Amino acid sequence: MIFEVWAPKATAVEVDTMGSRRAMTRGDGGWWSQEVAEAGHGTRYAFTVDGEGPYPDPRSRRQPEGIFGPSAVYEHDRFTWADHDWKGRDLRGGVVYELHIGTFTQEGTFSAAIEKLPHLIELCVDFVEIMPVAPVPGMRNWGYDGVDLYAVNETYGGPDGLKSFVDACHRAGIGVILDVVYNHLGPSGNFLRPFGPYFAGFEGSYWGEAVNLDGPDSDEVRRYFIGNALQWLRDYHIDGLRLDAVHALHDRRATHLLAELAAEVDVLACAVGRPLSLIAESDLNDPRMVRSLDAGGLGMTAQWNDDVHHALHCAVSGESHGYYQDFADLSALAKVLTHGVVHDGTYSSFRARSHGHSFAGVPGHRLVACLQNHDQIGNRPLGDRLPLPALKLGAGLLLTSPFTPMLFMGEEWGSRSPFLFFSDHVDQELRGSEGTRRAREFVGYGYRWDAPDPSDEETFLRSKLDWSEVKEEAHWSLLCWYRDLIALRKALPELSDPRLDRVRVEVDPLARWLVMWRGELAVAVNFAQETVTVPVGKGTVLLASDEPISTDTDGLRLPAQSMVITRPA
Known part of the structure; x- marks a missing residue:
């Protein structure tokens, strides 16, 4: 060779x-x-x-x-593939399920994750999105400290293990999205520098030195990352990539790396005969991210939407610290449900400046929204998740919204396992300073940073899902609620309609109720701790979180912290 x-x-x-x-x-x-x-x-x-x-x-x-x-x-x-009948899956109308291979099961391997696919089939998700699998220092890591970007972490099962997982997902009718990191490389075991000018020579973000996307000799550096993306889609049969923190890609070229990547992926999709998706993580609130290349955009299929998360989180948790402060009022939730974002040029108090641009004309399926994800849980000091009542209401709105909904592993049954930040650096200096570094990263976020040591193996072990919880009545009940919501979303076209201009919302921030109209369907939610009446007429109840739901002359009477999906007469 x-x-x-x-x-x-x-x-x-x-x-x-x-x-x-x-x-x-x-x-x-x-x-x-x-x-x-x-x-x-x-x-x-x-x-x-x-x-x-x-x-x-x-x-x-x-x-x-x-x-x-x-x-x-x-x-x-x-490798011998068995997914010959797989024709791919379009992101539109899909439900995404994010998971971390190392903590999804006690074994923490691709093989063990395959054994849990029947659970995902019954939940009726369309995609699994797996956090980064590139090799990392030590035995445990979120994956964002990856190096050797073309390889697969051996502790998970190596390249054949990943292929077996993708193959099994496809035979189960589930697409696979892989989280990849191109804005930086891990600080330990990164041996690119001796080979060439892979780095730009300045700190590109909090996480490390910027990669060289627009300086001398950057043509081959760009090919390094584009070739990596094509490898996953072509050789591993991956259906889409989630691109980490693209706002930290420093590229001043006339054709941005993302636009170049989008064009190459479109060519590959034609060659392999199946849809391929690119999902950007971006905090810019810039609609150009998801506009097509021929319309002057960057050509991403979709992007993560933090504004929806923040508004939902505030509504169900009551938190208003840090970046949540602009989302604390229910009017913010009403705005994201009808406009896609809250900050569309408005003032962001967390950033102390105006932020974002209008997403008018952008279909909701291009915005991936969630109630929880690895960042929003794991970037809390104690990695704590939302309680069951909050999940019930939040999932009800998320799974009836015009966006592409994404769940985080264990959310569907209200897992009590935290998802903490963990790492296992071999370099003793990095290992000893990791906790301090994390505390510095979140100064100003409104937390008292009392997180456990990321390098302690117990931090990792505590983050593993406890699948025995599913058998407990309260957790099983929540799982059934999630299943019913997803089934209803797939059965009724109104609930997956991505047209934001067709969504109507009525809200009473003081009484703490909200009604979202999806065509002729009403999604009525009571966030309050007492029964309230919402202005929805008598009709057919399609799905309710609690009983009894009654009707009086003023509308539906909803018990405390409950919701109903109804078709008014």
């Missing part, structure tokens, strides 16, 4: 494999190559650059000994 590596500034590159070092030949564009006829699938190798190293391959497909060990040759064609 032929070993190749990009090292444009190097004067000598060697491949260290099969017990010897062999000089590589420089070719066009700073690429070096060397044929080793006897090498093949499973062969360990590494590169030496100007006498330094050995280092893993920047495009290593497998790191069997972890991020500090050699790379291994991995041939994609050796």
Whole structure:
């Protein structure tokens, strides 16, 4: 086989494999190559650059000994797929389920996650979105400290494990979205720098140095990330990518990296004959993110929408600290349900400036909304989740909203397990300072930062889901509520209609009730601690969270913290 590596500034590159070092030949564009006829699938190798190293391959497909060990040759064609009937799944009308492989089950592997697919089938979700799987320092991590971006974490099951998981999901009728991180690399085990100008030379965000997307020699750096995205979609049969914190991508080129990526993914979708989605995490509230390329946008299929989360969270929890302060009134929830965002050019008190732009004309399915996700739980000091009554109301609105709804693992039964921030840095300085770094990151968020040590294994173990909870009556009841909501959403076209201009909302912030009209259907919610009457006429109750629901001359009487979906006469 032929070993190749990009090292444009190097004067000598060697491949260290099969017990010897062999000089590589420089070719066009700073690429070096060397044929080793006897090498093949499973062969360990590494590169030496100007006498330094050995280092893993920047495009290593497998790191069997972890991020500090050699790379291994991995041939994609050796895996036998069984998802031949899979034609893909469009994001429109779908329900997404986010999970972390390491904590979704006690075993924390792809294989164990496959065993839980019947649960997801019965829940009737359309996609699973898995948090990053690139190799990381140590044995446990959220995944956003990844390096060796082309490889798969061996503790989860390596590349074959991921393929087996995707294959099983497709045979179950479930699409797979993979969370990828292109705005920075982890601080430990990142060996890109010796090979070339992968970094821009300045802090791109709180999480690390910016990658070189628009400086000298950045063409190949861009290809590194675009090639990585195409690998997941093509070789792993992934159906979509969630792109982490794209607002931290520093790119001043005429064609932004995201637009270039969107164009390449469109070409690949034509070639493989199935829809491929790109979902951006962006806090910019900029509708150009999800506008098509031919309309001057960046071509993302969808983006995460924090405004919906914040408004829902405030409504069901009563919290108003930090970035929640602009969302505390129920009028904010009414606005996001009809306009997509709260900050559409309005003043953001958390940022102390105006923020965002109008999303008029953008269909709601392009906005991925949630009641909980890994950030909104895990960035709380104690990783605490919403209580069952709050989940009941929040899910009721989320799953009847015009957006693409996303659930976080365990939410559907009201899991009591926290989702804490955890890591396992090998570097002792990083390991010892991780807790302090996290505390600094959230200064001004309104929390008393008393989080457990991220490096303590117990922090990780506490974050694993306890599946035995599902058998308890209160948790089973909530799970049935989620199942019924998703089933109703799929049965009634009005509930998945993405047209924001068709949504009408009536709200009484003082009495704490809200009615969202979806066509002829009314979704009435009482957030208060006492019974209230909402102005909805008598009709057919399709789904109710509590009994009794009664009608008087002024409308529906809803018990405390309850909701009903009805078709008024």
